[in-house]
Amino acid sequence: MSEHTKTADDFFDTPLPTTNLPPKEQRSQLLQALLDMDPDISFDDPLENDMVLNMGPSHPATHGVLRILLRLDGETIVSAMPELGYLHRGYEKIAENETYHEFITHTDRLDYLQPLHNNVAYILAVEKLLGIEAPVRAQYIRTMLSELARISSHLVGFGVMAMDVGAMTLLLWCFREREKIHDIFDLVVGARFTTSFTRIGGIAQDITDEGLAAIRAFIDQFPERQQEGERLLNRNRIFFDRCRNTGVISAEDALAIGLTGPNLRGSGVAMDLRRDNPYMIYDQLDFDVITETEGDSLARYYVRLAEMKESVKIIYQCLDKLPQGAVHAREPKKVLPRKERIYTRMEELIHDFMIVNFGVNPPEGEVYHAVESAKGQLGFHIVSRGEGHPWRLKIRSPSFCNLQALPQMLKGHLLSDILAVLGSLDPVMGEADK
Amino acid sequence: MGLESALGEGYLTTKLDALVGWARKNSLWPMPMGLSCCAIELMSAGDPRHDISRYGMEVMRFSPRQSDVMIVAGTVTYKMAHVVRKIYDQMAEPRWVIAMGACASSGGMFRSYSVVQGIDQFLPVDVFTAGCPPRPENLFNALIELQKKVEKSSVLDYRDRKEPIIIS
Ligand code: SF4
Numbered sequence: 001m002s003e004h005t006k007t008a009d010d011f012f013d014t015p016l017p018t019t020n021l022p023p024k025e026q027r028s029q030l031l032q033a034l035l036d037m038d039p040d041i042s043f044d045d046p047l048e049n050d051m052v053l054n055m056g057p058s059h060p061a062t063h064g065v066l067r068i069l070l071r072l073d074g075e076t077i078v079s080a081m082p083e084l085g086y087l088h089r090g091y092e093k094i095a096e097n098e099t100y101h102e103f104i105t106h107t108d109r110l111d112y113l114q115p116l117h118n119n120v121a122y123i124l125a126v127e128k129l130l131g132i133e134a135p136v137r138a139q140y141i142r143t144m145l146s147e148l149a150r151i152s153s154h155l156v157g158f159g160v161m162a163m164d165v166g167a168m169t170l171l172l173w174c175f176r177e178r179e180k181i182h183d184i185f186d187l188v189v190g191a192r193f194t195t196s197f198t199r200i201g202g203i204a205q206d207i208t209d210e211g212l213a214a215i216r217a218f219i220d221q222f223p224e225r226q227q228e229g230e231r232l233l234n235r236n237r238i239f240f241d242r243c244r245n246t247g248v249i250s251a252e253d254a255l256a257i258g259l260t261g262p263n264l265r266g267s268g269v270a271m272d273l274r275r276d277n278p279y280m281i282y283d284q285l286d287f288d289v290i291t292e293t294e295g296d297s298l299a300r301y302y303v304r305l306a307e308m309k310e311s312v313k314i315i316y317q318c319l320d321k322l323p324q325g326a327v328h329a330r331e332p333k334k335v336l337p338r339k340e341r342i343y344t345r346m347e348e349l350i351h352d353f354m355i356v357n358f359g360v361n362p363p364e365g366e367v368y369h370a371v372e373s374a375k376g377q378l379g380f381h382i383v384s385r386g387e388g389h390p391w392r393l394k395i396r397s398p399s400f401c402n403l404q405a406l407p408q409m410l411k412g413h414l415l416s417d418i419l420a421v422l423g424s425l426d427p428v429m430g431e432a433d434k
Numbered sequence: 435m436g437l438e439s440a441l442g443e444g445y446l447t448t449k450l451d452a453l454v455g456w457a458r459k460n461s462l463w464p465m466p467m468g469l470s471c472c473a474i475e476l477m478s479a480g481d482p483r484h485d486i487s488r489y490g491m492e493v494m495r496f497s498p499r500q501s502d503v504m505i506v507a508g509t510v511t512y513k514m515a516h517v518v519r520k521i522y523d524q525m526a527e528p529r530w531v532i533a534m535g536a537c538a539s540s541g542g543m544f545r546s547y548s549v550v551q552g553i554d555q556f557l558p559v560d561v562f563t564a565g566c567p568p569r570p571e572n573l574f575n576a577l578i579e580l581q582k583k584v585e586k587s588s589v590l591d592y593r594d595r596k597e598p599i600i601i602s
Contacts, residue, residue: 057517058467060496065469065514086514087470090546105543112471156474175481182478193475193567430470 050078053415057086061164061419064429068406072415080410080418082403087433095393099359100126100200101336103393108194110397111431113156114149115195116185117373118431123198124279125369125380129362130200130334138202138327139280144215144318145188145197146371147311151222152181153374154262154304154311161301161423162233165242173229177222184214199336200360201329216319219312226308243297247409247421250295257408258401261376262307263425266300268293273372285317297424304426307374334360359388368396375399375428399432455585458502458528462581463493465501465525467518469508472535472567476507479570486570489577498524503580505573506557509537510550519556530584532576533559536566561599 021027021035033041056067065086071078091110095103107122108115120142127133134142159174182192188211189195189204197204233239249259254267264271272289274282290306292299328335336355337348364386370379376398383392402425409421466476479486486492495501498521510518522531533553536542539562541551553559560583563576579599 057514058496058521064473065517086511086517087509088511088513088548089509089544090548094544094546109471109543112474172480172482175478176483179478179481179483192569194471 055418057083061422063160063422063427066403066422066427066429066432068418070410070415070418075415077410077413077415077418080407082406084400084403084429084433087429089430089434091395091434092393095390097389099356099388100362100390101355101359103390104198105194105196108196109430110395110434111153111373111375111378111399111428112194113428114146114153114374115193116149116189116197117146117153117371118378119195119198120146120280121369121371121373121378122380123200124371125367125382126200126360126362128369129365129367129382129384130331130360131363132201132329132331132334134202134329135326136281137206137323137325138329140318140322141203141207141327142198143280143282143285144315144322145185145195146373147314147318148181148184148215148218150374151308151311152178154308155181157304157374157423157426158229158301158308161297161420161426162239164419164423165239167233167236167239170229170232173225173232177225180218184211184218187211187214199328201331201335202327206327212319212322215315219315222312223309226305230305240298242417242420243301243424244294246297246413246417247424248294248296249405249409253408254295254405257405259376259405260398260401261372261374262290262300262303263376263402263405265289265291266303266424267295273370273377277370279369279371281318284321285314287314297420300424300426361386361388370396373398375426375431376402378431395431395434397431397434399427399429400434403427403432451588454589455587459581459584460490462489462491462503462530462577462584463495463501464491465496465498465504465521466494467504467506467508467521469506469510469514470537471509472507472537475567475570476505476534476573479573484570484574486574486577489574489581491577498522499526501525502528503530503532503577505532505534506538506553507534507567509542509544510553511548512550513548515550515553515556518553522557528587530560530580531557532561532563532573532580534563534573534576535568536564539563542566 029041051072053070053072054067055070057065067083067086069081069083091106094106104119104122107118110118155174155178159171162170185195186192188207189197249267251267251269254264255269260271268291270289270291275289287310290303290310292302332351337352341348342352362384364384366381366383368379368381370377377396378398379396381394381396382390385391406425410418413421466473468476478484480492480494504522504525506518522529533539537544538553541549543566550556561576561580563572565572583599
């Protein structure tokens with residue numbers, strides 16, 4: 001063994017770092033014993049020290065792989081600290097090595113409860129960078145499908161929150177509805193789950209009449225099914241008592257932490273990018289921004305329920321107003337040509353070769369574009385140096401910011417309230433960890 | 435057969451292996467190691483449409499002590515790999531592992547600094563399932579293949595040390 005190789009003994013001999021430690025008089029007995037490396041201390045009162053409990057990363061109610069460290073006094077939470085990164089897949093680095101088109105598939109896996117919304121958010125940022133815009137019909141289809149994705153995401157939020165506080169039936173009912181949405185995606189997009197539907201300057205393929213009929217059939221029956229589900233929970237005493245006044249956060253705190261989406265609107269701040277900074281065709285649609293004022297788990301739950309109804313309203317309007325026309329912008333150097341044309345025309349073949357191999361080469365510059373996804377404000381910040389792939393791509397993921405509120409929301413509550421609070425925050429770890 | 439005629443009617447004889455294999459195969463309790471996107475399809479497998487209980491496998495146990503087959507559904511990062519391995523070690527034998535999806539099988543689309551390129555680097559895998567994510571039907575296919583494998587396995591040496599099954 002060379003002399004540079006460290007063994008376990010070396011680590012024991014190294015004194016512990018002593019910065020940031022409280023002065024000797026204020027240290028707890030346990031901390032002092034740890035510092036002295038004293039293996040046989042005993043406590044007169046075992047309850048003198050707070051209990052530290054580890055929750056996750058493999059726990060049915062942490063919505064994936066979230067780990068929460070809790071300091072408990074009896075059953076009351078003294079402090080809570082979420083630890084993230086168990087699903088860190090390195091998206092931002094991956095993006096730097098892929099062309100703009102290639103990265104679309106990666107956006108599906110960011111927030112995997114609503115892949116289509118991520119596709120749309122990303123592609124809008126790229127289009128802004130390129131300075132092109134998709135035709136109106138494509139915008140309508142994108143809007144319609146992303147509202148469907150919002151419903152499917154809220155359905156999981158709704159069902160999982162109910163399951164966490166003990167109502168299993170609702171989860172099964174929500175998944176029944178989600179299956180119907182998956183069927184629509186299967187028909188319209190070609191994949192039931194990971195959609196990758198958007199393209200620069202348009203969408204992968206136009207929607208068929210069959211697809212439109214399927215969407216209409218779904219939203220015709222959906223409000224009634226939602227009512228059924230609500231009836232199970234809204235008058236349920238147990239659910240009510242567990243969610244009311246838990247995880248309360250005031251509007252100022254919510255804004256300071258950077259909450260967005262239903263979690264912010266549950267605290268009474270009517271902020272919705274669809275209305276405040278309309279993208280696509282949201283300025284031509286009529287919908288309400290839902291708010292509740294209590295700021296507790298129940299309020300956030302109500303916001304989600306009402307938002308599903310608004311989404312249905314939006315989809316109806318899109319279906320009624322859907323214009324005819326092309327679904328691809330006329331930008332041959334930026335937009336992938338149709339497959340039929342690639343095989344028969346020289347010009348298209350060259351463009352396809354260039355776009356696939358070298359990318360779309362946007363001008364130098366930076367853009368930021370955010371959309372209101374089901375979880376909150378989902379933004380992409382792209383820095384371009386004129387190459388086929390981004391120089392830097394930063395993802396502003398709503399779940400990551402929303403989770404920052406957890407320590408504050410949990411403080412002073414009982415251990416079992418974690419489930420209600422976490423369920424009402426509705427984080428997705430794929431997006432939070434990136 | 436000699437033994438049956440000696441015992442008379444009303445008796446059924448079989449190999450112990452066959453009996454145990456039959457019993458084991460029909461009560462595989464999964465431990466859903468849901469990590470990311472594939473976990474949502476794993477949840478879909480339990481929904482009313484796909485109904486995993488048709489195979490006697492709806493008893494999802496989040497406690498490793500009570501489960502027989504670990505379904506690793508999702509991207510395993512280096513940070514998570516220790517946890518997955520620890521949970522596997524806590525499971526009681528006999529135990530099996532299904533790698534659900536491209537990520538668990540091979541790292542999938544994430545050739546990045548933080549993702550383990552396939553869980554077979556730290557776990558013995560019985561069935562690899564392709565797809566990103568695999569449809570629930572494909573997961574059932576994997577479970578049925580696993581059932582066949584379990585049925586054939588021996589009581590003494592339950593783990594078939596030959597090639598794992600690859601479903602594409
Ligand atoms: S295989 Fe695909 S769907 Fe499954 S976890 Fe990996 S990226 Fe997600």
